[in-house]
Amino acid sequence: MSLVDDLYRETILDHYHNPRNHGCIENATTSVEGVNPLCGDELTLYLKVNEAGLIEDIKMNAHGCSINTASGSMMSEAILGQTVERAKEIIESFKNMMLTKGEELPLDEEMEDLEALRGVKKYPVRIKCALLPWNTLLEGLETAGAKPGLSSSLSDSK
Amino acid sequence: MPHSYSKERETATMSSLDIEKIRRDFPILRREIDGKRLVYLDNAATSQKPLSMINCLNEYYQRYNANVHRGIHTLSEEATALYEGTRETVRRFIGARESCEIIFTRGTTEAINLVAYSWGRQNVLPGDEIVLSPMEHHSNLVPWQVLAQEREAKLVFLDLTEDGEINMETAAELIGPRTKLLAITQMSNVLGTITPVQELARLAHKQGAVVLVDGAQGVPHLETSVQSMEVDFLAFSMHKMLGPTGVGVLWGKKEILNAMPPFMYGGDMISSVARERSRYNELPWKFEAGTPNIADVIASGQAIDYLNALGMETVREHEVEITRYALSRLKELKGITIYGPKDATKRGGVVSFNMPDIHPHDLGQILSDAGIAIRAGHHCCQPLMKDLKVMGTARASFYIYNTFVEVDMLMAALREADKVMGNVACR
Numbered sequence: 001m002s003l004v005d006d007l008y009r010e011t012i013l014d015h016y017h018n019p020r021n022h023g024c025i026e027n028a029t030t031s032v033e034g035v036n037p038l039c040g041d042e043l044t045l046y047l048k049v050n051e052a053g054l055i056e057d058i059k060m061n062a063h064g065c066s067i068n069t070a071s072g073s074m075m076s077e078a079i080l081g082q083t084v085e086r087a088k089e090i091i092e093s094f095k096n097m098m099l100t101k102g103e104e105l106p107l108d109e110e111m112e113d114l115e116a117l118r119g120v121k122k123y124p125v126r127i128k129c130a131l132l133p134w135n136t137l138l139e140g141l142e143t144a145g146a147k148p149g150l151s152s153s154l155s156d157s158k
Numbered sequence: 159m160p161h162s163y164s165k166e167r168e169t170a171t172m173s174s175l176d177i178e179k180i181r182r183d184f185p186i187l188r189r190e191i192d193g194k195r196l197v198y199l200d201n202a203a204t205s206q207k208p209l210s211m212i213n214c215l216n217e218y219y220q221r222y223n224a225n226v227h228r229g230i231h232t233l234s235e236e237a238t239a240l241y242e243g244t245r246e247t248v249r250r251f252i253g254a255r256e257s258c259e260i261i262f263t264r265g266t267t268e269a270i271n272l273v274a275y276s277w278g279r280q281n282v283l284p285g286d287e288i289v290l291s292p293m294e295h296h297s298n299l300v301p302w303q304v305l306a307q308e309r310e311a312k313l314v315f316l317d318l319t320e321d322g323e324i325n326m327e328t329a330a331e332l333i334g335p336r337t338k339l340l341a342i343t344q345m346s347n348v349l350g351t352i353t354p355v356q357e358l359a360r361l362a363h364k365q366g367a368v369v370l371v372d373g374a375q376g377v378p379h380l381e382t383s384v385q386s387m388e389v390d391f392l393a394f395s396m397h398k399m400l401g402p403t404g405v406g407v408l409w410g411k412k413e414i415l416n417a418m419p420p421f422m423y424g425g426d427m428i429s430s431v432a433r434e435r436s437r438y439n440e441l442p443w444k445f446e447a448g449t450p451n452i453a454d455v456i457a458s459g460q461a462i463d464y465l466n467a468l469g470m471e472t473v474r475e476h477e478v479e480i481t482r483y484a485l486s487r488l489k490e491l492k493g494i495t496i497y498g499p500k501d502a503t504k505r506g507g508v509v510s511f512n513m514p515d516i517h518p519h520d521l522g523q524i525l526s527d528a529g530i531a532i533r534a535g536h537h538c539c540q541p542l543m544k545d546l547k548v549m550g551t552a553r554a555s556f557y558i559y560n561t562f563v564e565v566d567m568l569m570a571a572l573r574e575a576d577k578v579m580g581n582v583a584c585r
Contacts, residue, residue, distance in 0.1 A: 066520045
């Protein structure tokens with residue numbers, strides 16, 4: 001049974017039933033909404049980025065399918081405590097994994113869990129579900145970076 | 159065989175429709191999905207097509223392809239006769255008075271937009287009210303939103319009861335002296351609710367309003383007569399009723415259509431053209447600018463012939479039976495939410511539901527793996543989803559070729575899905 005093995009792996013179901021970093025951040029530095037117009041899935045993502053450009057906290061309020069929820073949950077674990085710069089690299093390599101055809105590059109060791117989502121590639125309609133939290137995060141990081149004060153400290157940390 | 163296909167069961171419990179015979183007319187139903195029998199339960203999105211309709215398309219292109227209304231040659235005359243003949247077939251099917259009241263469009267959406275642009279911009283004024291139900295498809299909502307914004311008119315929404323039926327008590331108040339238009343679905347594509355169109359139309363007409371019915375879901379499944387519904391406009395699509403994609407129908411009362419300006423301008427819709435100004439053609443061609451979708455319109459006639467041969471009353475009987483059966487089976491699943499009227503006679507063959515803790519998309523995916531096609535999502539009814547407080551629903555919708563056995567297969571697949579996702583409903 002390909003579907004169960006590829007798509008609904010134990011890791012994914014675990015994150016779906018117990019999403020990590022679920023909720024909202026009261027004093028978030030950034031909050032951003034993501035919508036998948038195809039299915040109506042929505043999520044609100046909260047970030048707390050400190051002066052040094054470190055992601056101190058990330059939380060999500062999501063109403064979505066298992067792929068969407070699990071992807072967001074795994075994402076939050078992967079980028080919590082990272083710098084904005086590093087987070088962008090992680091987003092980049094995850095999106096590469098989901099979108100490139102042909103040659104498959106393995107993910108960095110710290111992103112191992114996310115390998116579970118590779119099976120989603122076989123179901124093109126669902127790739128969007130997996131990418132929604134990541135695209136929303138990317139948007140959030142862009143706005144976080146654009147804030148005065150924060151952007152200068154970001155360039156300092158380079 | 160990989161599935162428990164019981165011929166006796168497929169036919170014995172059914173209405174007077176000969177399902178075995180019908181299924182043989184639909185080549186696609188013999189298709190297998192990964193070695194599994196295709197169970198097509200997405201008929202509210204589009205229906206499958208009988209061979210006679212497919213052959214008709216083929217024959218048009220192979221034997222008498224020509225532009226209509228112009229050529230003085232045999233092919234054009236044949237094509238024109240069949241194209242115009244289909245208009246007459248449609249007229250009879252919906253009980254209209256005259257075939258000039260039948261306008262071919264690309265689909266329901268274009269038909270509604272035609273009314274919004276042409277009639278709406280001529281008649282809707284600031285302060286006017288457009289009354290809709292809360293379960294309209296986006297195609298019978300967004301055109302009115304835009305018109306209302308443009309004209310500083312107001313959208314008014316009717317109330318639904320717990321069961322998803324129109325609350326007729328409040329309807330009598332909400333439809334008032336400011337109502338200019340009542341635009342309402344004949345049958346909800348989510349809840350399956352069949353609306354009391356005639357009753358509502360009488361309320362609206364008492365206030366001098368015009369009534370448009372979105373028949374995209376209703377016309378394919380219910381015997382429909384524009385005269386007994388007492389409405390002014392009816393819009394529907396052929397692809398949901400065995401016809402090809404790309405053909406819709408707008409029926410309108412002749413007096414109203416005559417008073418409306420054209421929607422699109424160009425060839426075929428004129429009677430004479432000078433450099434500075436033109437005279438427009440008469441009904442229905444006034445609203446059919448450009449070369450129409452000749453092949454698909456002609457093949458639509460075949461689709462209607464197919465339905466007529468079965469009889470719409472029998473079609474309806476079959477759908478009530480299968481819907482009743484599906485409702486009773488689905489209830490076996492613990493924690494399931496089924497939307498819309500509980501009585502199968504008050505609804506069409508559209509059953510929306512949600513399983514506890516399973517997102518409709520996950521459900522749709524797992525069912526697809528079992529060869530079962532359902533729809534999952536918001537069904538182009540986002541405001542209704544908000545009212546129901548869900549992101550989306552799973553939806554199974556039936557037609558003339560669906561069987562009890564297929565409902566059983568749906569049930570088995572739903573149980574399997576529940577197992578995959580963590581055993582919530584079957585615990």
